[in-house]
Amino acid sequence: TIQIADQVETTMKEAKLAALSELSTPALFLAETQVGGHGRFNRPFFSPKGKGIYMSLLLKPNHTFSELPQYTLLAAVAVAQAIDELTGKETQIKWVNDIYLEGKKVCGILSEATSDFESGRIASIVIGIGINFAIPQTAFPEDIQQRATSLFPTGEAPVNRARLIAAVWTRFFDLLDQLPADDYLTIYRQKSFVLGKTVCFTQQGIRYEGVAESITATGELVVRTTDDVKVLSSGEISLEKY
Ligand code: ATP
Numbered sequence: 001t002i003q004i005a006d007q008v009e010t011t012m013k014e015a016k017l018a019a020l021s022e023l024s025t026p027a028l029f030l031a032e033t034q035v036g037g038h039g040r041f042n043r044p045f046f047s048p049k050g051k052g053i054y055m056s057l058l059l060k061p062n063h064t065f066s067e068l069p070q071y072t073l074l075a076a077v078a079v080a081q082a083i084d085e086l087t088g089k090e091t092q093i094k095w096v097n098d099i100y101l102e103g104k105k106v107c108g109i110l111s112e113a114t115s116d117f118e119s120g121r122i123a124s125i126v127i128g129i130g131i132n133f134a135i136p137q138t139a140f141p142e143d144i145q146q147r148a149t150s151l152f153p154t155g156e157a158p159v160n161r162a163r164l165i166a167a168v169w170t171r172f173f174d175l176l177d178q179l180p181a182d183d184y185l186t187i188y189r190q191k192s193f194v195l196g197k198t199v200c201f202t203q204q205g206i207r208y209e210g211v212a213e214s215i216t217a218t219g220e221l222v223v224r225t226t227d228d229v230k231v232l233s234s235g236e237i238s239l240e241k242y
Contacts, residue, residue: 001024001028002027003028005031006031006033007034007035007049008029009034010054011030011031011054011055012128013036014029014031015027015058015126015128016112016114019058019126025060026058028055028057030165031054032049032050033052033054034054039130041238045108045130046140047130051150052135053129053130053161054129055129056126056127056128057126057129057169057172058124058126059124059125059126061122062121062122068122069219070179070218071111072109072127072219072234073096073097073185073188074172075097075109075129075172077093077171077175077184078174078175079168080093082164082171083099083106085167086167087152091106091191092191093188093193094192094193094239095194095234095239096221096234097110097111099131102149104146104149105147105148106150108129108130109128109129109130110129111125111126112126112128129168132150134152134155134156135155137149137153182217188215192212194212195212195215196211196213197211198210199211199221199239201230201237201238201239201240202240203232208225209225210223216231219233220232221237
């Protein structure tokens with residue numbers, strides 16, 4: 001199922017509502033613009049009309065909750081590879097799931113799961129992807145102007161958005177079919193924007209700085225600080241500097 005809307009609060013919300021219905025899955029929800037677009041921790045995601053890609057995929061897999069991080073990493077790899085393939089550019093993945101181009105964020109990914117109360121298994125997974133497709137660089141709000149970029153920053157795209165959307169999901173389902181093979185992890189690490197770099201983060205009110213050493217199979221980032229090794233999980237940490 002594919003649903004395309006002109007304007008929604010968020011495509012995440014559309015997909016999560018549909019999760020409660022009998023709609024067949026996988027189902028994809030697209031919108032030209034989102035009025036309440038947000039990323040992790042409810043931070044706003046700039047979603048202007050017509051020049052971006054805002055979409056959420058609803059899946060109802062029969063997996064356990066522990067596998068959710070796989071979907072997040074896998075989605076990041078699928079988007080990064082699809083963009084590279086279509087534009088000839090080379091993206092990087094900023095842990096956990098932001099796609100970067102030339103040091104700036106070009107795409108944000110968000111995944112959420114609900115579990116079935118009785119079995120404890122995943123009832124549904126929603127993967128939200130926002131790509132700055134042909135948003136002119138000058139159109140970004142001032143506070144993210146230096147940190148955000150667009151695949152086609154002049155505002156003119158030589159390819160259609162639909163081609164990229166198709167490439168993303170084709171790649172995603174390819175990688176999903178290959179599970180439990182973990183080639184996607186190798187690619188994730190190869191394309192990492194943070195491995196080997198100094199990163200900052202705050203944990204329980206304390207600010208730490210350290211070198212990002214590795215990424216575990218379940219998506220944690222291992223950071224070596226001056227006197228400790230910290231294993232960061234995606235739900236709690238935002239990297240500040242890199
Ligand atoms: P980070 O803040 O490092 O980007 P994050 O993964 O937690 O990490 P999200 O919460 O997914 O980021 O996305 C929201 C953040 O992304 C906002 O705080 C803002 O800085 C930035 N942002 C908002 N809209 C866009 C956009 N269209 N393109 C790029 N960056 C954006």
